[in-house]
Amino acid sequence: MQEEGLEKREILELLDKKLEKDFSYDSGSILGSMCTEPLDLAKEIYLKYISKNLGDPGLFLGTAELEEELVLEIGDLFGNNNIIGAFTTGGSEANLIAMRIARNLRPDIKKPEIVVPASAHLSFDKAADFLNLKLRKAKLLENYQVDLDHFESLINKNTCAIVGVAGTTSLGLVDPIEKIGKLIEGKDIFFHIDAAFGGFVLPFLKRLGYKVPSWDFSVNTVDSITADPHKMGLGVIPSGGYFIKDASILQRTGFEIPYLAGGSFKHFHIVGTRPGGPIIAFWVILKYLGINGFKEIVKKCMENTEYLVQRISEIQGVKIATNPVLNIVGITTENGDSVCELEQALRKNLWMLGKFNDLNLIRIVVMPHVKRQHLSRFADDLEKIVKKLKL
Ligand code: 0PR
Secondary structure, three states: OOOOOHHHHHHHHHHHHHOOOOOOHHHEEEOOOOOOOOOHHHHHHHHHHOOOOOOOOOHHHHHHHHHHHHHHHHHHHHHOOOOOOEEOOOHHHHHHHHHHHHHHHHOOOOOOEEEEOOOOOOHHHHHHHHHEEEEEOOOOEEEEEEEEHHHHOOOOOEEEEEEEEOOOOOOEEEEEEHHHHHHHHHHHHHHEEEEEOOHHHHHHHHHHHHHOOOOOOOOOOOOOOOOOOOOOOOOOOOOOEEEEEEOHHHHHHOOEEEOOOOOOEEEOOOOOOOOOHHHHHHHHHHHHHHHHHHHHHHHHHHHHHHHHHHHHHHOOOOOOOOOOOEEEEEEEEOOHHHHHHHHHHHHHHOOHHHHHHHHEEEEEEEEOOOOOOHHHHHHHHHHHHHHHOOO
């Protein structure tokens, strides 16, 4: 650190240089991210309220009330307007919090276990590690759907939670939530849904007339849901969220912090200091877009997804892994060859994609920043590269 402070102009120049390596959403290069450029209004509001700290809600009563209001509004969207919940740094934290609740609701289990589909996000591996849970993974069938028989066989007297995914990380698939729920009917096992990605797509897809399987609180065995504003909610990073059906769980498993300036309160959070800005920004996004605004955004993403699927179907040597349910497309080779070389070649052409080695696929997330012309250029490049690699 230098002795004297620099001029703002000098600092900005330095920053521009340092950050010029970053990719930007509007370049079209970012095809494999679940984040996107937040709405301009959300950015403006976030900056305005950047100092709000929900770690001490007694000092920011208005913000705390707004968070509660937002949770109820989201509950309404997810089939139950009588829930509790809060916003987090992202889906990983929300999933970790849900798994902690599930574990603590069952103090009678000495060696607690959770059952997740093999397609579940890495955050469950992390949660199992942090919380000392045994993680049991149900394998996938050929069509990438979870094998329900295997799932059922993994449930036993030590199971404190099971997980269903509504929008898998690799392919955007929705697990058969109703059928999974049936496996634990009448049992004291917590049922968590990871809709970090799908949470702010599925309700709008349904309203657009797409066939959407039941995945939310309308399935009566579902206890909690993760859904992230900073993915398809177009919110500001960091913002994830968890939503819980039974409000009494807060009293039973929440932490109490007794010494705060604003007074004591109960909460589930890992962090103490908690940003209010992204939450206020998300409240504004819901007000600004309304159901119809979200429907329009989701419709465009799905139309672009369908365009991409069509273009890939015209390229010999590659194919889509499975028909997309959400705005996520998996690309694999027709002859079963590894996608590694293909992914590397695409990366050299500055297409930044996801790659899933276990499923041998490249993932494209058709986020709102991904435009038709980007996909068209991508498909042209893909065709050339596939020819060159003789796939
Ligand atoms: N659950 C699901 C289903 C997810 O796909 C993710 C993240 C999480 C939970 C965890 O969310 P946080 O990352 O907010 O903790 N899925 C993205 C992925 O793995 C995360 C991501 C986002 C990766 C942007 C890259 C990127 O550029 O693809």
